[in-house]
Amino acid sequence: MITIREIQEKALQGESSFAATCENLIQKIHQRSKLNAFLSVESQRAHERAKWADEQLSRAGGKIPAHLPLLGVPVAIKDNLQWSGSRTTCASKMLENYCSPFSATSVSRLERAGAVILGKTNLDEFAMGGSGEHSAFGPALNPRDETRVPGGSSSGSAAAVAAGLVPVALGSDTGGSIRLPASFCGVVGLKPTYGRVSRHGLVAFASSLDQVGPLGATMEDVSQVQRVIEGFDPLDSTSIREIPPLPLAVQVRGVRIGVPQEFFADDPSAASGLQPEVRLRVEQALQKYESLGAKLVPISLPHVRHAVSCYYLIAVAEASSNLSRFDGIRFGTRGPRVGEAKTLEDFYCENRSLFGKEVKRRILLGTFVLSAGFHEAYYKRARIVRELIRADFEVAFSQVDLIASPVAPTTAFKLGEQNLNPIQMYLNDLYTIPANLAGLPAISLPVGSDSLGLPVGLQLIGSAHSETLLIQLGRALEGSL
């Protein structure tokens, strides 16, 4: 893997210009095209931008200017974020040839900070999936073991970082879509507090849960990108107006880490098939924290056992509505037989047949749970449960500073292994979903590997706007396991 510092140091030392680094990485992307991490590579655009970065560097007298902290840094963007002038496909046939008319706020903030965007990365179609296999353009592969999935839905972003194709990438996380692939690929992934990064330009899956965030090789890099992309955006009504001031430098000594009994229960049904090796690595990481002076506090989150059901009601309901705009009328692709449509209904059916199976499944579920007669029993009840889960966290954070858990019950599984059982696939999100429901920040960091050499991830969940604390704690563990 490569880091921001390495790349900028090389340019500062005159060892490798930004343009040369950019060329090398693009070459590497092509060499590793089998990974299918990228859906589009904008070589020409990236090259010009890297040359521009070199000029800026020499103009600034060989220093990185303060207002361009990411100068020359190659980045990759999940292909559900709009980047003006390039295609944004969401890994769907529906948007195969859709060209972005504007840039997402997070993307333009990266550009404004001097970054060089190399291209757009693969994902599960419309960010719906946990393995990366639900891409209309073929799955991305896990660079650690190409017979395995990289995890999803930010599959390409995680794979690109893990394969050293970019130091950092943007992803989006609705129920674990940054943290899960970060864990499977052995990189760092941060899902920020809801509202901390603008959603403007992120193609919505479930608006009340979606959040844009960084994936990177190191805590330092993830933190640096996060500082660039976060902040109030008048184009997103749910974005936070003022981010609360950072706490003073935190030390691991004295930090109270909550360990929810529900996530580590011996009852296998409660922990939903937590692999012993995953559990072991996570517990070792917690012991390490203890040895550094942190205090482990057993806590309970009594309602999180309903989190998966609650999530799959709210997320699909919002998705069914969010995806209604894809009708082939104003943009996007039309179905091949749309010319034969006799009625308006035929027209819609034909165009919307371009959605993949998993997307269709979720639209159907969402339409059902919102429909008259079922709305109260499903959607309304799920919203009530969501409040209970939020309250669980509030109680917990009155006792602890952060909460630790595995990111996923398993390490990366084989391609095709879970394809036949959507429920099994949904249960992979067991540990990651609660943070989305409660709008809390959470980070996934590598804490060693299983006997096959596959990475294991530790998740730290913080209270709202505690990103700095999460990163500091992550840093304390970095490289020590």
Add this chain to the structure above:
Amino acid sequence: MTPPKFEAVIGLEVHCQLSTQTKIFCACPASPPSGQSVSEIEPNTLVCPVCVGHPGTLPVLNERVVEYAVRAGLALGCGIRNDSVVARKNYFYPDLPRGYQLSQHDEPICENGSLEIQVKESPKKVRIKRIHLEEDAGKSSHEFGVTLVNLNRAGVPLIEIVTEPDLRAPEEAGDYLRELHAALVALGITNGNLQEGNFRCDANISIRPSGSERLGTRVEIKNVNSFRYVEKALHFEIARQIAVIESGRSVIQETRLYDSQRDQTFSMRTKEEAEDYRYFPDPDLLPISLDEAWIGQVQRSIPELPAQKRIRWESELSLSSADARRVASDPESTRLFEEAIAGSGESPAARRTIAPVVAHLIVGEVARLKESEDGEFRLAPSHLQELAAELAKGQLSSTAAKKILGLACRTGEAVGSLIDQAGLRQESGSDALLPIVDAVLAENATAVAELRSGKEKVLGFLLGQMMKRSGGRGNPEVLRELIKKRIQGI
């Protein structure tokens, strides 16, 4: 007359376009540049990625829309919700860009108000159930075997004003709509242009045996954009429903459209085909939170409404109820009238003399001139005030007043100098008028004889001849007196 066998029960939903600069959720203009009509604008030019519904775009609520809705709510006596919710109304149609319309569902911004109308000279309160915010959809047109979609209108802000089923006759519905229209225009929240579709009405109507308390099956008549057509559509629908019931069948719940050319309604869709809109709160927008201080501020900005003005004008200024209604229903007429009266001095007696004359000029001659003049309309309130004063003093005939008004509209010159220039100052002196009287009487011996024998009718004829000879300047009252004196041989 036997009482009618059936009674109609009518409730109305009005969609009123708000006159904000920009659309409800983006920065596109809400209406064409001034002077241009919606139909003249190139399709799909008043649009941006937000109102076209591009993926990744998010709505940002226009605060002015909230203010206008609250203004309407307060003026109609509604309670204002401190926290209201924008909801998604999900349905598929080619001119609905996102596949859902942003509207309000179970937590609308205003609730429980009323509007008073006059039914047979006595006041009637029409209860208003709710007012909510929503965005307009685009416009589809079907021609040459294809459907064309124009999204210029998509995202234009609307309020929907829903009554309780309190109306009992098509004319009551018409009166309510006229009164509501006048009030919303006076509040300055809509241009109220009916041709441009600024004010569209859906009517819910059912009938029931007179005296019954139970509601019949209702039919919804969609999207009628003239007050007269609403009345006609309701008349047709009442007759149709009565015929259905009297023939032993029952009315089915459905949505119907009104065809104004054939003057009838026809079925659009039945209840079975009705959509399930799957409403839920829009997660892209925060709840609309309003504090009491802000609501109070909006309350204080609300002007006197047409209905209140009318009542005041009738009692304080002796206006006829017809004139008062017409002046009050149009903001420009109201402005002309109020400024003319304000310029006529403080004395209530003077105002009472001037006001009815000014009002009458506004609803009569001024309205006619506005229709027919194409140049710049230079009429100022001072013109009306001066003209009314001249009329009241008997210095000007009504024919001459019309002439002066026309000149004033075109030239903008002061009334006094126009009268002098045109030589139209009314002649009331006997010395100047007597020669005319004598000449006309001498030329019309037969008529004079008839008048002497008591046929008062010919008086008008003789008067007309004298007015003609005086060039319209003779004061008819004085002339009448002079004729009488001559005939009686005084």
